[in-house]
Structures are given as C-alpha cells and as structure tokens.
Amino acid sequence: MTLAEQTAAVPVIRLHPLDNVLVASRRVPKGAAVEGVAALADIPAGHKVAVAAVAAGQPILKYGQVIGVATAAIAAGAHVHTHNLAVTTERRGAEARATTPRHEPARSFMGFQRDDGRVGVRNYVGVLTSVNCSATVARLIAQEAERSGLLDDFPNVDGVVPITHTSGCGMAASGEGFDLLRRTLWGTTANPNFGAVMLVGLGCEVIQTAKFAQDFGLAGREAFQAFTIQDVGGTRRAVEQGLERLREMLPLANRARRTKTPASELVLGLQCGGSDGWSGVTSNPALGDAVDRLVALGGTAMLSETPEIYGAEHLLYARATDDVSAKLRARLDWWEAYTQRHGAEMDNNPSPGNKAGGLTTILEKSLGAVAKAGSSPLVDVIEYAEPVRSRGLVFMDSPGFDPCSATGQVASGATMIAFTTGRGSAFGCKPSPSIKLSSNSEIYRRMSEDIDVDCGPIADGGATVSQKGAEILDHLLDVASGRRTKSEALGYGGNEFVPWLIGATM
Known part of the structure; x- marks a missing residue:
C-alpha cells in the first residue's frame, strides 16, 4: 500500500515494515482501531502510536531505524513520546549501497x-x-x-x-x-x-x-x-x-x-527548521529527490547542521569512502566533546516546537533531516565556512541553529538555500535567496505568503515524492534565473547573517 493509500484508508501510516510505531496522519481518538489494536489515548497528528508492546529498555523503531528506547513498558496502542521514549547510543546497521548513476536531461538557468x-x-x-x-x-x-x-x-x-x-x-x-x-x-x-x-x-x-x-x-x-x-x-x-x-x-x-548557464553551476545549501512529524515523510524526502536530480546534473548540494545528523550518521557513512567517513566522524566527536564541556547533551535538540509537532528525540529528528540529502554519494566533508571544493553532495560542519548554519553555507559558496519546515519558519537570506518548503498543507495555507512550495500533498495522495522533487528543482532553477522567493518579496535577508561564534568574549 502506498503512503497516499495508507493515509486515505486509515489515520496512521507505517514508514517501514520493521517499525513498532506508526505515525498519525490525522488525530486518532482514544479507542480508535490502529492495526488491530485500540488507541489508549488521543494521538495528535504527526505523533507516534505503538502497534506492539515494548518492554522498558527496548528500542523503538521508525524508518526501520532506532529512534530511542522505552523508558517504561509501553502497551500496544499507547502514545509514544517524551513521557516514555529516551535517546540511546544504539544504531541499526546500514549497508553500503551501490548507487546507479542517475540520468537527467540537461537543464540550465540564467546566471551571472x-x-x-x-x-x-x-x-x-x-x-x-x-x-x-x-x-x-x-x-x-x-x-x-x-x-x-x-x-x-x-x-x-x-x-x-x-x-x-x-x-x-x-x-x-x-x-x-x-x-x-x-x-x-x-x-x-x-x-x-x-x-x-x-x-x-x-x-x-x-x-x-x-x-x-x-x-x-x-x-x-x-x-x-x-x-x-x-x-x-x-x-x-x-x-x-x-x-x-x-x-x-x-x-x-x-x-x-x-x-545561459548549465544547472551544474548551482550550489544549494540544505536547511530544515521548525520540523514536525511530517518533515521526514514529505518535504525532506522531496527535497532529497531534487538534490539527487541536481547532483545528476553535475551540481552541488550542501548538507549541514551536525547535531541534527546525530543518530543518522551511519546512513551517511554507508554513502561515503573511508576517508570521507573519517572526516565526518571527527566532526561528530568534536561536537560530543563540545556539548559535554558546556554541560549540554546532543539530545538537547529537538526544540519545544519540534516536540509539539511529534518529534521526540534527536535520533528521530536526524533520521528525517538526513532525508533532504537524497541518496547521492557523500563526496566531501568541510568545516564551517570553508570553501566548497567538490561537486556533488557535500557536508559542511555547523550548529543546528538555522541562521548560523545558512550563514556558513553562504560563506562556503552556496548561491541558494532550500529550507523545509513543518511548524512554519520566517527566514530569508541575502545574498543567496531561500525557498521554503512546507511538510504539511495546513501550515502552507496558514503561512502561504512565506512558503514557496507545499509538499503536504505527498501525504494525502495529491503528489508523489518524485513529482514534488521535480517541482522543487524547477522552482530552484526559476529562482536562480531571477524569480523572487516569498522571503525576498517580504524583505527578509538583512538580519540573517549570524556567524558561528566560538571562544571566549574578552
């Protein structure tokens, strides 16, 4: 059953055959049937419901990956969230994938x-x-x-x-x-x-x-x-x-x-902010599809926000050489030491808004966030604001704070930013225009003057991930040729330069 068919037929969707939690596509009232079990509480849209009993200390699976462990026994039909789910160091294996080169017809834009x-x-x-x-x-x-x-x-x-x-x-x-x-x-x-x-x-x-x-x-x-x-x-x-x-x-x-310029000259920074339970299902995979199309055209995409790949790093290792994987591991090691030194934890992220939207742990957020990088090989890892030196999918080290991360991407050479959001984000960027992509149609309707592309139809059957990916690439090339984004029309970009400040203020 496709995602759209699941959403139309039942109020929950299964993202992977191994998952022991499902995602509510709309509010699930207490007592409603969910894969043969009754919901034990009202489940908000975007949140998770257990479809099997899980013992305390056992892993919770979403996307077929570990998003945390149960902090108490969880009954089938229970709401799974911050009250009974916590972060863990456990990861599921990820096999190295031999990717078949994707072929895209030549594309261009009008650039300087x-x-x-x-x-x-x-x-x-x-x-x-x-x-x-x-x-x-x-x-x-x-x-x-x-x-x-x-x-x-x-x-x-x-x-x-x-x-x-x-x-x-x-x-x-x-x-x-x-x-x-x-x-x-x-x-x-x-x-x-x-x-x-x-x-x-x-x-x-x-x-x-x-x-x-x-x-x-x-x-x-x-x-x-x-x-x-x-x-x-x-x-x-x-x-x-x-x-x-x-x-x-x-x-x-x-x-x-x-x-007239080949699409291969485009350098795209990837961002997500105000994420919700749908971000990893609709907008991020759709952006990932657009990234794969851009990379196939010879272009460059830049994934960042190191704390927001924590828990999904093994999926990136599977797409990289040993040398590139070692670079990424070194940056994650730095972040673990950095947060410990300042009395914080990697799981301090997600934000309150992320949690209200259904995301519980950084592992869950990261697994959805990495989807916006598509499936292309990871060809390089660079430090914050270091110049991009490779075409293809590149990772730039940065904090998970969106304006700071985007600032580093622009300094590394990004000429455009693609920004997914589920809760709604008010962001723009100069000199590099930012397009915003909504994970659900409700936030698109509510903030239509801020959001450029609605990826919500993926969930309700109005579009596929591939169709939205093609639409996003079309939109990116139009903007690259001079079309104004919603954030440009609103005047954003003059206050969003936020360099990463490290070290003592003296």
Whole structure:
C-alpha cells in the first residue's frame, strides 16, 4: 500500500515494515482501531502510536531505524513520546549501497558569470562590517542608497545589502574563533551573488580591515573597497564616504548580465527548521529527490547542521569512502566533546516546537533531516565556512541553529538555500535567496505568503515524492534565473547573517 493509500484508508501510516510505531496522519481518538489494536489515548497528528508492546529498555523503531528506547513498558496502542521514549547510543546497521548513476536531461538557468569561473544567481553590492561597532553605519549606507534613488540607473544590480554581526572585537586575535570569523567574512565577500563589496570597520577592532584585505588578496581589487569610521572622521562622514564609494562600485557591478548557464553551476545549501512529524515523510524526502536530480546534473548540494545528523550518521557513512567517513566522524566527536564541556547533551535538540509537532528525540529528528540529502554519494566533508571544493553532495560542519548554519553555507559558496519546515519558519537570506518548503498543507495555507512550495500533498495522495522533487528543482532553477522567493518579496535577508561564534568574549 502506498503512503497516499495508507493515509486515505486509515489515520496512521507505517514508514517501514520493521517499525513498532506508526505515525498519525490525522488525530486518532482514544479507542480508535490502529492495526488491530485500540488507541489508549488521543494521538495528535504527526505523533507516534505503538502497534506492539515494548518492554522498558527496548528500542523503538521508525524508518526501520532506532529512534530511542522505552523508558517504561509501553502497551500496544499507547502514545509514544517524551513521557516514555529516551535517546540511546544504539544504531541499526546500514549497508553500503551501490548507487546507479542517475540520468537527467540537461537543464540550465540564467546566471551571472564571475571572473573566477563561479556563477551567481543574484547581483548584489554588499556592505560588510568587520565589527559590531560599524553595523549602524553599514545599515545607514544601504538605507540611504535605496532612499535616494542611487540604484535607479543600475538596473542589473539587485540591491545594496548590509551584512552586519555582533562580533569582531572583544576576542583573541588568534585561534579558532578569530580564524572562523575571518573565514566567514571572507567567504561571504567572495560569494558569487555579490558583484562588488565594501568593508566598513571602526578602526580599533581585532578584525583589522587593512590586514583582512591584504591577507585575503582583496587590496587593490576594483570590486572591493574598505575604510574605517575613525579614519574618515565619524558616523556622518562615514555614511557619506560609503555613498561615494558606492557611486564608484555600482557601474562596475551593473556591467554583469545574466547568461545561459548549465544547472551544474548551482550550489544549494540544505536547511530544515521548525520540523514536525511530517518533515521526514514529505518535504525532506522531496527535497532529497531534487538534490539527487541536481547532483545528476553535475551540481552541488550542501548538507549541514551536525547535531541534527546525530543518530543518522551511519546512513551517511554507508554513502561515503573511508576517508570521507573519517572526516565526518571527527566532526561528530568534536561536537560530543563540545556539548559535554558546556554541560549540554546532543539530545538537547529537538526544540519545544519540534516536540509539539511529534518529534521526540534527536535520533528521530536526524533520521528525517538526513532525508533532504537524497541518496547521492557523500563526496566531501568541510568545516564551517570553508570553501566548497567538490561537486556533488557535500557536508559542511555547523550548529543546528538555522541562521548560523545558512550563514556558513553562504560563506562556503552556496548561491541558494532550500529550507523545509513543518511548524512554519520566517527566514530569508541575502545574498543567496531561500525557498521554503512546507511538510504539511495546513501550515502552507496558514503561512502561504512565506512558503514557496507545499509538499503536504505527498501525504494525502495529491503528489508523489518524485513529482514534488521535480517541482522543487524547477522552482530552484526559476529562482536562480531571477524569480523572487516569498522571503525576498517580504524583505527578509538583512538580519540573517549570524556567524558561528566560538571562544571566549574578552
């Protein structure tokens, strides 16, 4: 029986033959029949119901994988959630799969060819900041450029984007935190969605603008400008200086023209946020299908959020070489030590909203989250904001906090973000546009102005995973050619630059 047939016939679905819990496709009232047993309590939509008795300490299976162990004896028909399910170190085996190369007809989009060979999908001018102290000046420069009509004569420029953050000083001038912030700033500057970039500093901060420009080979480049507020004489003069620099940079950025480009040049960051019990059933598998199509076309997709693959890492190992698996294991080891050092646990994730939507443990959340990476081989593992160096499916280490993770992906070279959500997410990204995909049709109807593609019909029989995957790829290529996303239309993207801050604030 297909997923759609199950959903139409009964109020629960079985995701794998070995599962001892089923997922409620709609509310299951107490006493309702569920595979021959009576529900012992009301089961909310997206939540789990046991279809066999499970002894305390025994594993609970969903997707044919372990999502935790029973903390008490669970009777058949019982609601399975936080009150009787806890995380475990147990994993089911995953066999290495010999994947047959997928063939996709050639696809293209209209993109901006850059001098370094990469291709952008937007053509922004960025106003980056080296330190929090210059954030207001950067915003004032961008606001005044828009207000004054400075962009009116430059139709090929999509806008001026202020990229501000809360760090850049009060930190050690060397070490992991310092290197990570500089790498994030550099990678963002280099993203091919920027046609030109201005860097604004205060002058006395730890991240020195002149040294930054020198170390990363930016000094003297026509498409890069930098100055500090202290050097030019204060806030008002800094805004004037910024506008004067923009007048020099805008004609340069405006030279760019969209040209026909193979889909292989697209670099897609994968995100999920506000996940629910349907995310791993509808939107994430549909995005995974689109990823497999993109990879078959020679493109690149970037999976991230390391804490949210915990419990599903063995499925990724089965798709990688020994060397790539070792890189991934090293990042998970770092996270286990990091959380322990700060008195936390990997199972501190899922969030309250995830749990309200039916997700109980990080293992369950991760098994659903990994589905958005499709089935393509994992070809590389990179650190946060490290440049992508391989085509295909790549993993970038990052926290599970979506804006922070997406910031790292953009710095690594992602020119677009695909973001699945079940509870609803208000997110956008500049310079890389973000499309949002809903796991259920109810949230799509409620937040239709925020969500681009509804994957809910997969559950009710209105579409298959493959059909939605093809629709998502079509939508991605349209957006890459200039179609605005819902978040762009709403004005998102100016406050979502959130670098990963590691180390002591001093």
